[in-house]
Amino acid sequence: MDREELLNATPEDSGVPQKQQSPLVSLEKDLEFYADAIKEVAIEIMVEGISAHPIFIAHQHEVSIGEIILNKEELNTDWTIQASTLEEFVEKGIINKEKYEPFLKVYKKPENFMCVFVIVPEGANFIYYPYKTKG
Template identity: 75%
Template sequence: MDIEELLPQEPEGGKAEEKKQSPLVSLEKDLDLYADSIKEVAVEIMVEGISANPIFIAHQYVVNIGEVILDRKELNTEWTIQASTFEEFVEKGIIQQDKKALFLKSYKKPEDFMCVFVIVPEGANFIYYPYKNKG
């Protein structure tokens, strides 16, 4: 899923100018800023054998899954990022037992993409955000 698919579409009233900026615009900015740190943690999770499928949680609230690795208050950014794993998501019931194979089939290469579980007031969803290749 691309980040654009999560952005709100034109409101039913038809006047696009009236909608406020999506929180996902600031998320994209923060993910670009955090990318190196997130990738470092993802590699660590895989190398240490904790999980082959790291998942990062992006939120602006308090969530009880994973561990905080980038705190928005400390970094003066919009989003806090927590590190977790596919296994923890299954254990907590976020990924249901009967959806495990489907999730793993769609899981993108963690060396190229960060798997981010984005939590916003309207709900939550998984996105895959590419690491920017540095020249």
């Protein structure tokens, strides 16, 4: 049985295909849970002058960019979050130098949104997740 068949396997007895739950459902739950801590780190990155463009990496395996700030093993969650910066993404070649300016144009205000680079087995992509406004 290959990986694809395992992912789409359904219980034989029901005869009804089970809807595959997207890993993004658990990511959203974790981002909500982590939001205050992530915002704190984002502000720290900006205040300390490290970068005006913090990027957080959400993954379930191991990645070699950024520093772990929230470990899924320690926190009993589904996703580990690492903190990085736009500059590190360019330096490591994840964002091409030619894409730097276009990326800045779509980069949302880090005071209101966390920029998350989500890594899943199928690939990786940027999402912007809003911080909850208190009040």
